[in-house]
Amino acid sequence: MAVLVIADHDNASLKDSTQKTVTAAKALSGDVDVLVAGQGVDAVAAEAAKIEGVRKVLVAESDALGKQIAEAVTAAVLPLAANYDAILIPATASGKNYAPRIAAKLDVAPISEIIEVVSPDTFVRPIYAGNALETVQSSDAKKVITVRATAFKAAGEGGSAAIEKVDAGAGAPKTRFVSDEIVKSDRPELAAAKIVVSGGRAMGSAEEFQRVIEPLADKLGAAVGASRAAVDAGYAPNDYQVGQTGKVVAPQLYVAIGISGAIQHLAGMKDSKVIVAINKDADAPIFQVADYGLVADYKTAVPELMDALTAAGR
Amino acid sequence: MKVLVPVKRVIDSNVKARVKPDQTGVDLANVKMSMNPFCEIAVEEAVRMKEKGVADEIVAVSIGPVQAQETIRTALAMGADRGVLIQTDTDVEPLEVAKLLKAVIEQEAPGLVLMGKQAIDGDNNAVGQMLAALLDWPQATFASKVEVSGQTVKVTREVDGGLQTLELDLPAVVTADLRLNEPRYASLPNIMKAKKKPIDVKAPADYGVDVAGHLKVLKVTEPPKRTAGVKVENAAELVAKLKTEAGVL
Numbered sequence: 001m002a003v004l005v006i007a008d009h010d011n012a013s014l015k016d017s018t019q020k021t022v023t024a025a026k027a028l029s030g031d032v033d034v035l036v037a038g039q040g041v042d043a044v045a046a047e048a049a050k051i052e053g054v055r056k057v058l059v060a061e062s063d064a065l066g067k068q069i070a071e072a073v074t075a076a077v078l079p080l081a082a083n084y085d086a087i088l089i090p091a092t093a094s095g096k097n098y099a100p101r102i103a104a105k106l107d108v109a110p111i112s113e114i115i116e117v118v119s120p121d122t123f124v125r126p127i128y129a130g131n132a133l134e135t136v137q138s139s140d141a142k143k144v145i146t147v148r149a150t151a152f153k154a155a156g157e158g159g160s161a162a163i164e165k166v167d168a169g170a171g172a173p174k175t176r177f178v179s180d181e182i183v184k185s186d187r188p189e190l191a192a193a194k195i196v197v198s199g200g201r202a203m204g205s206a207e208e209f210q211r212v213i214e215p216l217a218d219k220l221g222a223a224v225g226a227s228r229a230a231v232d233a234g235y236a237p238n239d240y241q242v243g244q245t246g247k248v249v250a251p252q253l254y255v256a257i258g259i260s261g262a263i264q265h266l267a268g269m270k271d272s273k274v275i276v277a278i279n280k281d282a283d284a285p286i287f288q289v290a291d292y293g294l295v296a297d298y299k300t301a302v303p304e305l306m307d308a309l310t311a312a313g314r
Numbered sequence: 315m316k317v318l319v320p321v322k323r324v325i326d327s328n329v330k331a332r333v334k335p336d337q338t339g340v341d342l343a344n345v346k347m348s349m350n351p352f353c354e355i356a357v358e359e360a361v362r363m364k365e366k367g368v369a370d371e372i373v374a375v376s377i378g379p380v381q382a383q384e385t386i387r388t389a390l391a392m393g394a395d396r397g398v399l400i401q402t403d404t405d406v407e408p409l410e411v412a413k414l415l416k417a418v419i420e421q422e423a424p425g426l427v428l429m430g431k432q433a434i435d436g437d438n439n440a441v442g443q444m445l446a447a448l449l450d451w452p453q454a455t456f457a458s459k460v461e462v463s464g465q466t467v468k469v470t471r472e473v474d475g476g477l478q479t480l481e482l483d484l485p486a487v488v489t490a491d492l493r494l495n496e497p498r499y500a501s502l503p504n505i506m507k508a509k510k511k512p513i514d515v516k517a518p519a520d521y522g523v524d525v526a527g528h529l530k531v532l533k534v535t536e537p538p539k540r541t542a543g544v545k546v547e548n549a550a551e552l553v554a555k556l557k558t559e560a561g562v563l
Binding site: 096099104107128176181191195252287289293296311312 | 325331332333340407408412435436437439441442443444445447451452453454456468473474475476477478479480481482483486492493529530531532534535536537540543546548549550552553555560562563
């Protein structure tokens, strides 16, 4: 039994959800290959080859793959599928876009966002916004699975897998790339950050969000997140959203500021190692999941926190 | 252009799902059910297309128990023209849903399928992509903006780190993300009018699709509960605890 992991990357560097998905793959099989589908991905392939326990790295390149167009990725993966018993894909926006397309072409039931491998055919996945966990057994000979990366530890370095070019497939003849609008940031990426500082509706405006949340995040070397309420109100961009309908994060430290803690939001951050909540409402549901709660108005608490961090040498 | 909108009846998004004590699933007895919120967004987008003259007919399709008729009625009250219910008490998996929808689409020949990116019960996020694959149509998931012009549709998608805009040849499958629009509430006159709109009731067998599925649910359990920790008095105490007790600073 061999497993193919499809790498998550931006053509320039490998995202650590790939290493985490490799860990999930190793629970299925000792023979794990990684496919890097993109454009100009030599550096990505080299990084993937270093992942411990990877047998070989396959590289498929075309313009459409460089934009991760679902039809193109599917066309590149299908000819390889015969060699594998399972295809594991990080459950990123991109992976979720093409994984079911691959599954349908193979006539198998995709298994979405697994958080645990029970056995090579049985997996645990969250349903109902994480309010329930479903253990499912697949009867498909070949499995297509997306992996919630935050539930797995990253595979280490130390491998030296061979890199092999494969056919890029037919591309996406009915789909044309028009434009990208990717937010550039020096901060760590939200889904992979060790510390996340999130702001909620209490911020009241985009200016206030930037004035309060961003300096604190920068002081902690953290990524910036937001509740759905804050995003819907326009205080923070869409891709800051932590929650069931946004990003699922599991950092070492999650700091929720002015966030009440709707179920929707909790589903996206409750697996964080340590949760801190600052909210002036002592009854806010966020305090029910917080390891450390500070009942205070963020307007006074955040400046004090900045000072305390400075005093502590941060 | 005809627009087809699949809609699903699910637990209301404001109700907290509770796991049954025997671990066979989530308790849906006497729980408020509604149209899946992402499906609502898709219906709204289709109705706006009709209002702009881009779409001329909207067909709402649901697969589910007899009560899924209510979900179709909701779509009809929002502005869809007619409905198709594929009635089954089986909890149909995404692959089989896609196969059923494909069969409906082969009869209806819509120019565009607009649907929610995922249902909030199974959270699979799969049917739209699978349907596009089976039809060999292009797909654009997680749409935050959809513009049809002639034989193409331009879709802005929410992707990791920002937005991506694609142009697809029609027919195509587009799945709606949260920020595509804000669905309307149906007015009373429209709710009354919807009662007279036609709904075709079919069975999976009418389309020759076996809905048995490939996945067996062994158990459904409660996620591990996080317990509330301690309240700190001030920021200095918080930093001290994070540093020494939690060791995360």
